[in-house]
Amino acid sequence: MSMDSRDRKRSKLIGLRFALNGLKEVFLTERNFRIHLLVASLACFLAVYLGISWTEWAVLITIVVLVLTMEVINSSIERVLDYLAPEQHPLAGIIKDMAAAAVLITAVGSVLVGICIFLPKLMMIL
Secondary structure, three states: OOHHHHHHHHHHHHHHHHHHHHHHHHHHHOHHHHHHHHHHHHHHHHHHHHOOOHHHHHHHHHHHHHHHHHHHHHHHHHHHHHHHOOOOOHHHHHHHHHHHHHHHHHHHHHHHHHHHHHHHHHHHHO
């Protein structure tokens, strides 16, 4: 293995370590992320119980990843603004509100996806 390829491999491992550290940080400090993770876990347990199709799994996984990603992005934006503008600034507040709106839109969309996947199966059981 050449020195160059070892450096690239090491760089990728360092990048992975940074990403995992960020994931740990958001999990430990962001209550909403943990709530989204809990709801996603419940949806996955329900999906196993109801025996959803592979296509439904693909949609469910995609929407879960999207919601969690939006929450991480929202939290990152909030932290950057808190760092750059520690004093209350109207524009910083608007930016934070817009980032929170992106999470809300995604979360509402995930509920609609959940209804489309789970409701027909639950109706058949009842």
